[in-house]
Amino acid sequence: MxxxxxxxxxxxxxxxxxxxxxxxxxxxxxxxxxxxxxxxIEAVAAGTMRTWFNTWDGMEGGGPLVTMAQAYSAxxxxxxxxxxSSIDADGTRNTRAFKNDQASAERTTMIAYWEGYYSVxxxxxxVLTAIRKNKLVxxxxxxxxxxxxxxxFMRGAALMGIALNYDKGYVIDETSDLAKLEYxxxxxxxxxxxxxxTSAATLAxxxxxxxxxxxxxxxxxxxxxIAALARTMAAMTLAYYPRTxxxxxSVDWAQVASLASQGISAGNNKFDFVFVGDGxxxxxxxxxxxxxxxxGGRVSTRVAAIVDPATQKHPYPDGGNRQPNSxxxxxxxxxxxxxxxxxxxxxxTIPKTAKGGTDFVYSREEIFxxxxxxxxxxxxxxxxxxxxxxxxxxxxYGGFGPAPVISRHQNDLxxxxxxxxxxxxxxGTAANLINNTRVExxxxxxxxxxxxxxxxxxxxxxxxxxxxxxxxxxxFYFRRRVPSGLLAxxxxxxxxxxxxLAVKGDAFYSFxxxxxxxxxxxx
Amino acid sequence: xxxLRCVLPALLSLGAACDxxxxxxxxxxxxxxxxxxxxxxxxxxxxxxxxxxxxxxVVLRDGATQAIRGVVRSAGERADLGGVCAMVAAxxxxxxxxxxxxxxxxxxxxxxxxxxxxxxxxGTRTLLPGARAIYLFEGVFRGSRRxxxxxxxxxxxxxIPAGAPVAVLEQAITPTAEELDSLVLGLSEEGGxxxxxxxxxxxxxxxxxxxxxxxxxIHEVRLEAPCTRLTLALPVIARVDKVVRIPVETGDTITALxxxxxxxxxxxxxxxxxxxxxxxxxxxxxxxxVAAADGRVTLRIRVQVVPRAQATGQLVTLLLDKxxxx
Numbered sequence: 001m002x003x004x005x006x007x008x009x010x011x012x013x014x015x016x017x018x019x020x021x022x023x024x025x026x027x028x029x030x031x032x033x034x035x036x037x038x039x040x041i042e043a044v045a046a047g048t049m050r051t052w053f054n055t056w057d058g059m060e061g062g063g064p065l066v067t068m069a070q071a072y073s074a075x076x077x078x079x080x081x082x083x084x085s086s087i088d089a090d091g092t093r094n095t096r097a098f099k100n101d102q103a104s105a106e107r108t109t110m111i112a113y114w115e116g117y118y119s120v121x122x123x124x125x126x127v128l129t130a131i132r133k134n135k136l137v138x139x140x141x142x143x144x145x146x147x148x149x150x151x152x153f154m155r156g157a158a159l160m161g162i163a164l165n166y167d168k169g170y171v172i173d174e175t176s177d178l179a180k181l182e183y184x185x186x187x188x189x190x191x192x193x194x195x196x197x198t199s200a201a202t203l204a205x206x207x208x209x210x211x212x213x214x215x216x217x218x219x220x221x222x223x224x225x226i227a228a229l230a231r232t233m234a235a236m237t238l239a240y241y242p243r244t245x246x247x248x249x250s251v252d253w254a255q256v257a258s259l260a261s262q263g264i265s266a267g268n269n270k271f272d273f274v275f276v277g278d279g280x281x282x283x284x285x286x287x288x289x290x291x292x293x294x295x296g297g298r299v300s301t302r303v304a305a306i307v308d309p310a311t312q313k314h315p316y317p318d319g320g321n322r323q324p325n326s327x328x329x330x331x332x333x334x335x336x337x338x339x340x341x342x343x344x345x346x347x348x349t350i351p352k353t354a355k356g357g358t359d360f361v362y363s364r365e366e367i368f369x370x371x372x373x374x375x376x377x378x379x380x381x382x383x384x385x386x387x388x389x390x391x392x393x394x395x396x397y398g399g400f401g402p403a404p405v406i407s408r409h410q411n412d413l414x415x416x417x418x419x420x421x422x423x424x425x426x427x428g429t430a431a432n433l434i435n436n437t438r439v440e441x442x443x444x445x446x447x448x449x450x451x452x453x454x455x456x457x458x459x460x461x462x463x464x465x466x467x468x469x470x471x472x473x474x475x476f477y478f479r480r481r482v483p484s485g486l487l488a489x490x491x492x493x494x495x496x497x498x499x500x501l502a503v504k505g506d507a508f509y510s511f512x513x514x515x516x517x518x519x520x521x522x523x
Numbered sequence: 524x525x526x527l528r529c530v531l532p533a534l535l536s537l538g539a540a541c542d543x544x545x546x547x548x549x550x551x552x553x554x555x556x557x558x559x560x561x562x563x564x565x566x567x568x569x570x571x572x573x574x575x576x577x578x579x580x581v582v583l584r585d586g587a588t589q590a591i592r593g594v595v596r597s598a599g600e601r602a603d604l605g606g607v608c609a610m611v612a613a614x615x616x617x618x619x620x621x622x623x624x625x626x627x628x629x630x631x632x633x634x635x636x637x638x639x640x641x642x643x644x645x646g647t648r649t650l651l652p653g654a655r656a657i658y659l660f661e662g663v664f665r666g667s668r669r670x671x672x673x674x675x676x677x678x679x680x681x682x683i684p685a686g687a688p689v690a691v692l693e694q695a696i697t698p699t700a701e702e703l704d705s706l707v708l709g710l711s712e713e714g715g716x717x718x719x720x721x722x723x724x725x726x727x728x729x730x731x732x733x734x735x736x737x738x739x740x741i742h743e744v745r746l747e748a749p750c751t752r753l754t755l756a757l758p759v760i761a762r763v764d765k766v767v768r769i770p771v772e773t774g775d776t777i778t779a780l781x782x783x784x785x786x787x788x789x790x791x792x793x794x795x796x797x798x799x800x801x802x803x804x805x806x807x808x809x810x811x812x813v814a815a816a817d818g819r820v821t822l823r824i825r826v827q828v829v830p831r832a833q834a835t836g837q838l839v840t841l842l843l844d845k846x847x848x849x
Contacts, residue, residue, distance in 0.1 A: 036816070040793045047764060047823075054762040060835040078831065108836050115740040116763045122741045123764065126793075126821070170739070178739065280830050281804040284762055289830050296831070399830065500738035503616070505634050 036130065038138040045127045045147040046215040048120050048154035050283060053216070053275045053405060055116025056161065059286040062473040064109050066287065067300075068093075068490050071465070071475035074290065074297040075368040075376035080106045082372055093489035097513030100495045102502060110497040113165050120158035121172050127151035128174040146209035149200055149223070153230050156196030160237040163190035164477055165494050167511070167519035185522035186493070190241050197234035201227040201262075217283045218276030218402070225264070229273055232263030232411045239414045240477035243492045243518035248481040253422035260415035265408035265436075273406040277399045285396065285403030288470050293397045294361055294381025295347060298368075303465050304380040307331045307360065312380060321379045323350060323362050329443040330466055334362025336383055337390050347391065358441065359384040359466065382469055409437050409467050410474065416460055420453055430456055437463050492518040554667065554714035556581045556595050560705065570698050572706050583673060593673035595664070595712075607661045607670050608750030609733035610647045614638065616737045616744075635689045639704055643711035644671055645747070648704065650692060658696070658703045664712045668749045671710060675703055725752075727782040727842040732756035735841075741766045746777070746845035757839045759826045761786065767822040767841075771814035775845055779822050781808045782840040786828035790841075793821040804829075 055061070059079045066072045067085035075082045083106050088095050099106040130136040131148045138144045155173070162169035168183040170176075171192040184192070204227040213220040221229070235256045242248040264271055277283050291297040301321070304312035308326035324334040332355040337343050339351035348365035361381045368376045385404060388395035395401050416433035419425040427449035434447045438459060447459045461482065468474040479485040480492045491512025495501075498508050511518055558572045571586030579597035584590060614636050633649040639660065640646070646662015660673040677696040693700035731754040735742055744753065744767055759765045769777055781788045787804055792812035801807075804827050812820050826837045 037794065039797055043797055044793060051762070051764050058760075058762075058835070059830070060760060079835070111758075112760050112763075112835065115760050115765075119740045119764050119766065122739070122766055178741065181739075278802060279804075280762075281802070281827050282762060282800070282825075284830065286830055286835075499736050503633075503736055503738045 036134065036136060038136060041127055041130045041136060042138050042143070042147050044123050045150050045154075046212075048123045048127070048151060048158075049215050049275075050217075051116060051123070052120045052154050052157050052161075053403075054284055054286075055113060055120065056157075056405060056472040057285040057287050057403065058112055058116065059290060060108055060112035061116075061165070062287050062476075063290065065473040065476035066291070067297075069476040069479040069486065070300040070302040071469060071479065072291045072297050072382070073300040073368075073376050073378050075372040076296075080109050084109065085376075086373055087375060087487065088489070091487070093487050093512065094514050096489060097515060098491045098494060098510045100498045100501075100510040101508055102498045107498055110494045111499065113161055113494070114497050114500065117158040117161040118170070118172075120154050124151040124155035124158070125172055125174050125176070128155070132174055142207055142209045145203065145207040146211065146223070149203040149207075149209075149226060150211060150215070152196055152203055153200035153226060156193050156198075156200055156230065157233055159189055159193035159196060160233055163187075163193050163237060164240055166496060167493050168496060183496075186241075186519065187522035190237055193237045194234045197230045197237065198259075201230040201234075204230065216275040217278060219274050224269065225271060228262065228264045228266065228269070228271075229406070231259045232265075232273075232406060232414075235259035235263060235411070235414050235418070236406070236474075239417065240474065240481075242481040244521075245481055245483045247521055249421075251421070253418045253425070257415060257418035257422050257425070260411055260418060263411040263415070264406065265411040265415070265433075270408045272404055272408055274402050274404050277396065277401055277403045280399035283403075284399055285405075286399075287472065288385050288396050288403060289399045291382050291470060292385050293391060294363055294383065295365075295367060295391075297381075298363075298378035299360065299380040299382050299469065301375075301378045301380075303469070304360075304378055306462060306465055307380075315375045316377045318374075320364065320366065320377065324357075324360070324380070325355075326357070327444065328357070328466075330357050330359035330384075330441055331380075332357035332360075334360060334380065336361035343390065352389070359469075385470060404471060407467065407471060409441075409463075410471055412436050413460060413464055413467060417457075420457055420460065427453065427456060430460070434459050434463055437467055442466075486517075489513050490517065554712065557711050557713055558583075558706070559709045559711070570702055570706065572709070585675075592675050593660075593671070595710075596670045596672075604663065604668060604670055605731050605754055606733050607646075607663055609735070609753055609755060610661050611638075611645055611663065611750050612745045612747070612753055613733075613735055613742065613755070614647055616735050616742050635692045635700060637689075637700075637704075639707050641708055641711070644707075645749075646671060646707065648700075648707065650677065650696065650700070656696070658698075658700065660703075660707050662707070663749050665749055666712055669712070671707075673703075673707060675706075677703075725842070725844070727754055727780050727840040729756065729782070729784075729838075729840045732840045734758075735767075740764075741768065743768050743770075744843060745770055746843060751846070752842070752844045755841045755843065757824060757841050759788075759824055759837050759839050761826045761828040761833075761835045761837065763825070765824040765839075767824065767843075768819045769822065769843065769845070770819050771845075772817050772847075773814055775814045775847060776811065777814070777820055777822075778811045778842075778844045778846075779809065780842040780844075781806075781824060782842075783808075783826060783837055786826050786833050786837055788837075788839055789825045789827070791823050793823065 063079035063081050064084040067074055067081045084096055100110055127147055128151050131144060138147050163186055167186055169189045170181045171184050171189055204223045209223045211221040238251055238256050275283055277285050301314040301316050305314035307328050308324040308331055311322045311324045313321055324331050326332060335350040335353045335356040337349050337352055344351055348363040361383045362379055363381055366377045385396050387401060391397045412433040416430040419430035431447040431449050438444050439446050447456055464478050468478055489512060493511055495510050501508055556574055558574055573584040573586040575582045581595040582591055583593035585592050636649045639648055644662050644664045646660055648660040651657050651659055656677050658675040658677050662671045679695045683695050733755055735755045735757050746769055779790045781790045787806040789807040790810040792810050795812040814820055824839055
């Protein structure tokens with residue numbers, strides 16, 4: 001861990017942290033002071049989902065991660081993507097550690113997830129306090145259980161966000177005194193997240209209810225779907241947690257398999273976790289707003305070259321890459337959009353043909369500033385979630401419409417990996433799960449159990465490269481635990497933001513660059 | 524009368540030009556400050572304050588060395604009451620303007636932040652580390668709203684590890700925090716000082732705002748007399764709720780007014796009657812709630828921005844006002 005020098009000279013009095021403040025604490029778990037209006041509590045429960053969606057799919061935290069992963073590419077200065085995803089002359093990112101100090105413009109990358117996820121936790125705990133400690137009833141037992149289950153679900157989802165991104169964090173529930181919080185290791189936060197998500201699944205299973213469509217701005221979920229989602233996210237927490245391939249090897253893959261096999265792609269009730277964007281007023285899939293708009297961001301040539309190595313070269317060659325001709329139906333010939341000179345002229349596209357891909361578009365335009373490095377350029381854009389088929393500002397290009405958060409195929413791939421890595425795993429099951437996308441969406445030759453683990457893992461990774469694109473920052477978590485997945489110097493996790501450290505009187509620190517990429521593996 | 528800042532630039536520099544307004548030349552109103560050793564130490568107190576009037580102000584000196592350690596500001600001086608009130612109301616969360624021009628790095632953490640209050644005054648003390656470490660108290664007299672400032676150099680004989688408990692910090696320094704607290708707790712005011720009307724204006728003004736930060740996006744702000752109106756600058760991430768909790772008693776009316784220069788901002792109280800939220804991008808910059816019970820009210824602040832065109836991180840200017848119920 002790289003420890004930066006603290007902010008002041010220290011001679012007479014060394015810096016020390018204040019672990020508690022001797023002031024009356026209105027944030028204390030004082031049940032008698034908690035919110036008591038059932039309608040308000042229900043609104044708070046609903047609001048946790050909105051804040052979580054906006055945080056998970058936000059660009060302030062996620063933009064740098066997905067471009068550092070070389071999943072997407074963008075050299076814009078927005079969200080510090082240019083700084084964190086650029087590559088030094090020696091091919092590393094040794095000068096691009098997370099800049100975790102209060103004077104740095106790049107500090108905002110660390111702040112967004114911390115604020116967003118703990119905002120969710122705070123509201124979820126308000127709901128849980130009202131229901132569990134104050135015995136508040138929200139119109140009837142089913143609605144009460146619904147609010148409790150969703151609050152616990154979102155508390156777990158938010159802790160997942162902390163565990164996946166930071167070296168440490170707080171674990172907060174309705175028994176916590178916010179003035180006496182102590183940091184827990186990322187492993188402890190992970191385990192708390194899994195426990196909360198598992199608890200939420202149990203709560204949701206016990207009572208029939210429907211989460212109103214308004215809570216996700218347009219899609220309702222049954223109690224059994226909430227339970228399945230919670231299990232999928234518990235599996236994600238375990239699978240995406242590792243910072244290194246060594247930590248990856250120590251994951252309890254049997255537990256992951258158990259959870260994923262009861263997740264959102266299990267049985268006959270397969271579904272995607274989706275909210276509906278409103279043009280980014282209150283509901284915003286910001287990652288798709290940028291990267292399913294291929295005049296804003298592109299698919300990294302690293303990924304493009306995996307899907308069609310014959311035509312897409314990595315790094316980006318002089319003059320650009322040729323039109324693709326991929327056997328994978330998700331890319332196909334890269335044609336896209338209407339046969340309209342204005343459209344094709346602006347976007348540099350080839351009008352859609354019968355071989356047009358479902359996920360990717362080819363564009364001749366080099367959209368990034370050359371001076372920032374031509375290696376950022378790519379001729380391949382991501383249009384999978386553009387339901388308009390023409391970059392309509394009334395669709396995801398403008399932040400409107402269904403916005404995927406976690407897909408059933410994502411659950412398939414987590415489940416498949418668990419089968420491949422757990423002791424006694426079923427390779428046939430893994431192959432079938434891989435084929436759900438490889439064959440059904442990609443039109444490629446089926447994977448088979450007879451190939452063995454190594455070959456199936458390679459095919460699994462290929463699917464992860466394509467299927468995780470746009471699903472929040474998932475591409476980053478996948479890449480950091482693949483051997484040699486991230487460039488040298490790329491930070492693998494975030495420090496607690498400097499602003500928060502300063503408030504507590506703690507020393508500043510960071511990850512990446514020539515320092516450690518991540519904290520040591522917690523015991 | 525010369526303004527005190529000109530007399531004591533090192534101690535009291537507040538980054539503003541000396542105020543030579545007519546108000547500064549008014550005859551001082553009758554009133555006085557007293558200091559009585561607290562904690563039963565009497566004349567045996569290890570450290571003592573010596574009070575020396577300077578026009579309408581009172582200079583606080585080290586009783587042993589005569590060195591100037593603080594001041595009770597005059598009525599005529601436009602002391603930065605808003606910043607002090609923010610520090611009183613939000614403790615460590617308020618990166619108060621009072622830090623400006625202190626002889627320390629302004630990014631230094633505040634340690635051992637503690638609220639001190641008596642019937643006469645209320646304020647916050649903290650320890651600011653560094654080569655020139657100091658004990659800092661900033662507060663106000665409840666009666667006159669005059670600002671009370673005390674800065675006392677402290678030293679530590681041994682290094683204190685990061686993360687040391689507050690009690691260890693308080694004991695490690697010389698003079699101890701307890702001794703220094705006793706100086707503050709012994710201060711009171713008497714006589715007929717007029718009450719300063721210096722509260723922030725009734726509209727959110729960024730120039731009046733004190734930054735509010737925290738280690739979690741949940742803030743506590745105590746709107747208590749004499750600091751019943753505050754202007755805060757709140758960093759907010761777009762589309763993510765920021766929460767401010769305010770202790771209340773039954774019947775208290777809390778008003779929140781928000782201003783955002785880029786994007787739109789919405790403020791709501793959880794405890795207020797709910798109304799359908801407009802779907803279009805539109806500001807709801809004002810909210811009010813009357814507390815139905817003792818406890819606290821929860822204010823939510825949310826910002827909307829246009830991606831690509833406006834930054835995700837915005838600074839909301841937030842004015843909070845409390846009126847006591849009848």
